Amino acid sequence: MEISKPSDNSMVLVENLNVTFGKNQIVHDVSFNVKQGEIIGMFGISGAGKTTIIRVLTCQIEKKNWSGNVVVTGLNPSKKKNHSKILSNIGYVPQLELLNLYFELNPMANVEVFTSTYGMDKKKAKETAEKLFKILDIPEDTWKKKVSQMSGGEKKRLSMAIGLIHNPKVLFLDEPTTGVDASKRYDILSYLKKLNQHLNTTMFIITHDLEAALICDKTAILRQGKLLEFDTPQNLISSLPSGGLVARISIENLDQKGIKTVQQFNSVKNVLRVGNETIEVLMENFENNLPKLMKYLFENEVKINSMSRDIANFRRLFQIRIQEEETKENEVDISEINSEGGIIS
Amino acid sequence: MKYVEAVNSSNLLNLIQFFNASEEIYAMETARNYLTSKKIKVIIAIPVDFSELLIWGYPGLIDCISDSSDIKKIQENLNAVYDSIKIFVNQNNLTPQFEVIGNEEFSIPEGYSFKYNYNMVLVLSFMVIGVGMVSTILIIVQEKPIARLLLTPVKRAEILSAKYITYTSILIIQDLSLVISALAFGLYVVGSLFDLFLALFILGFTGLAIGIFISTFSKTKTQANQLFFATFLVLILLSGIFIPIDAMPIYLQIIAYALPLSHGSPLITGIVTKGKSVFGFDFFTLLGVSVFLVIISFIIFQRRKYEV
Numbered sequence: 020m021e022i023s024k025p026s027d028n029s030m031v032l033v034e035n036l037n038v039t040f041g042k043n044q045i046v047h048d049v050s051f052n053v054k055q056g057e058i059i060g061m062f063g064i065s066g067a068g069k070t071t072i073i074r075v076l077t078c079q080i081e082k083k084n085w086s087g088n089v090v091v092t093g094l095n096p097s098k099k100k101n102h103s104k105i106l107s108n109i110g111y112v113p114q115l116e117l118l119n120l121y122f123e124l125n126p127m128a129n130v131e132v133f134t135s136t137y138g139m140d141k142k143k144a145k146e147t148a149e150k151l152f153k154i155l156d157i158p159e160d161t162w163k164k165k166v167s168q169m170s171g172g173e174k175k176r177l178s179m180a181i182g183l184i185h186n187p188k189v190l191f192l193d194e195p196t197t198g199v200d201a202s203k204r205y206d207i208l209s210y211l212k213k214l215n216q217h218l219n220t221t222m223f224i225i226t227h228d229l230e231a232a233l234i235c236d237k238t239a240i241l242r243q244g245k246l247l248e249f250d251t252p253q254n255l256i257s258s259l260p261s262g263g264l265v266a267r268i269s270i271e272n273l274d275q276k277g278i279k280t281v282q283q284f285n286s287v288k289n290v291l292r293v294g295n296e297t298i299e300v301l302m303e304n305f306e307n308n309l310p311k312l313m314k315y316l317f318e319n320e321v322k323i324n325s326m327s328r329d330i331a332n333f334r335r336l337f338q339i340r341i342q343e344e345e346t347k348e349n350e351v352d353i354s355e356i357n358s359e360g361g362i363i364s
Numbered sequence: 365m366k367y368v369e370a371v372n373s374s375n376l377l378n379l380i381q382f383f384n385a386s387e388e389i390y391a392m393e394t395a396r397n398y399l400t401s402k403k404i405k406v407i408i409a410i411p412v413d414f415s416e417l418l419i420w421g422y423p424g425l426i427d428c429i430s431d432s433s434d435i436k437k438i439q440e441n442l443n444a445v446y447d448s449i450k451i452f453v454n455q456n457n458l459t460p461q462f463e464v465i466g467n468e469e470f471s472i473p474e475g476y477s478f479k480y481n482y483n484m485v486l487v488l489s490f491m492v493i494g495v496g497m498v499s500t501i502l503i504i505v506q507e508k509p510i511a512r513l514l515l516t517p518v519k520r521a522e523i524l525s526a527k528y529i530t531y532t533s534i535l536i537i538q539d540l541s542l543v544i545s546a547l548a549f550g551l552y553v554v555g556s557l558f559d560l561f562l563a564l565f566i567l568g569f570t571g572l573a574i575g576i577f578i579s580t581f582s583k584t585k586t587q588a589n590q591l592f593f594a595t596f597l598v599l600i601l602l603s604g605i606f607i608p609i610d611a612m613p614i615y616l617q618i619i620a621y622a623l624p625l626s627h628g629s630p631l632i633t634g635i636v637t638k639g640k641s642v643f644g645f646d647f648f649t650l651l652g653v654s655v656f657l658v659i660i661s662f663i664i665f666q667r668r669k670y671e672v
Contacts (some may be wrong), residue, residue, distance in 0.1 A: 107518045118672055119509055132509075137517060
């Protein structure tokens with residue numbers, strides 16, 4: 020994986036980061052570089068190490084637990100004397116609003132609490148808050164209401180505004196779309212993009228929600244503490260066989276046997292089950308091999324209901340990369356059993 | 365047998381000091397100071413012509429000034445004096461013609477209720493320490509955004525100091541209200557009102573420090589609440605109000621004297637009923653306990669793990 024060299028506009032630089040708690044290594048040799056104004060999406064299933072990496076970057080983990088070169092806004096979090104400056108330069112939006120907001124206070128009072136911690140002037144803080152509230156469409160009539168009386172979406176947006184209130188260089192967002200209903204998820208993402216465009220703030224999103232990749236300039240895929248990918252979503256998708264072209268095939272009474280039959284076709288690289296009776300197939304030399312695959316399935320008495328071609332999205336890329344890693348691990352496990360004289364069926 | 369010897373012979377009395385008032389002009393003042401400082405429980409004054417009166421067949425006159433700051437102890441003190449007279453009469457084969465004039469030192473003026481004054485002192489002690497604890501017991505454990513605040517340049521010590529400053533300010537207002545209310549409802553304070561306020565403040569601050577200590581120590585609200593009830597119960601039971609501390613086993617006495625109520629209650633009683641100064645052993649013990657708890661709470665809060 021190619022990591023761009025640190026430059027003047029580098030906001031976050033991580034080189035060979037390893038995090039260990041006791042005997043458990045949580046993060047393995049992770050490296051990446053983030054430039055100013057970029058939106059980075061850090062994706063991975065639970066236990067991937069996303070939160071741990073963010074905790075290192077936000078000075079929450081003691082140096083004795085990690086090694087490697089880490090620079091956040093030009094400062095090294097391994098030195099305690101830098102913590103205060105780093106924390107002034109970064110913003111944080113936690114997953115749950117109750118961790119970021121005083122529900123019994125109104126939004127403006129919440130702003131006052133947090134801006135006082137940065138030593139901001141009250142007047143300037145109010146002006147910044149109003150600007151952010153307007154960008155985030157937080158209705159003016161709620162500014163003096165208790166946060167507890169605001170809707171879920173308003174609380175989420177207020178939490179984002181609080182994270183940005185001191186105009187940080189980097190904003191860390193933990194699962195910004197979790198707990199938001201499907202229709203509002205895209206709203207939240209578009210607000211983040213809007214904020215990024217208005218303020219040129221570097222954003223670091225850690226999430227399970229693969230749709231967040233839509234607004235990301237770069238995406239990182241993590242699994243079990245290892246960074247599998249770090250690049251633009253487009254580059255990652257185009258690195259798939261045939262540039263990410265997929266055949267979406269609906270098969271009658273789809274079962275494991277049917278999937279195995281598809282997998283056995285020579286040029287097929289990946290088969291993803293994406294529905295009850297639907298699979299997506301990635302293969303080399305897509306245009307030439309697709310008709311051959313259809314013929315092969317017909318000959319093997321696989322009943323095809325429909326077939327369409329498409330370009331893989333980030334969700335598929337994520338599935339493929341995770342699946343590949345799992346397969347690799349299984350192969351290692353099997354070879355280990357083999358070398359120990361185990362029986363393989 | 366001299367009357368002083370009879371006093372010494374009594375099991376109920378323990379002679380602390382004998383003054384010859386005709387030679388020592390400040391005898392009564394010194395004795396009253398002893399009474400104020402709880403060194404003695406009763407002053408027995410024998411007239412100059414005590415022996416002559418007895419020889420001439422007149423009844424012996426004994427003035428007795430009892431510490432009346434504790435309503436339950438007045439009769440007990442007088443009974444002890446009667447016991448010494450009984451010994452004196454028996455030993456000298458006298459006809460029991462004695463008149464004991466009982467005076468109550470620190471008694472309150474007419475129009476005020478002694479019982480109200482006595483009970484109010486206890487209520488004030490419980491109320492002040494209880495309110496201090498209740499108001500702070502959840503301030504750290506319940507405040508979810510604290511972990512997030514720690515991701516700003518603000519220091520942990522600043523957060524906790526802010527809590528102390530805020531709740532101390534509230535405590536000052538509460539104590540002022542309590543003093544004003546108590547006076548408005550007929551509390552008679554022999555001592556200075558400022559001393560009473562300071563005593564209530566230091567006791568309340570100790571309660572506040574206990575509350576914050578529990579709040580920094582507890583991991584959940586339930587744990588904090590349970591610790592509060594357990595601590596408050598121990599504070600009350602070992603305060604010496606219900607069970608005299610001297611009657612407790614030695615290990616309990618050590619614990620009792622380290623707890624704030626066993627100092628707070630006598631401190632307030634001393635000011636309200638005897639006009640004692642606030643600055644004494646009890647005040648400085650409470651101050652010491654508070655400072656200790658404040659330091660401990662800062663250490664715990666500093667070391668506590670917060671993650672968002």
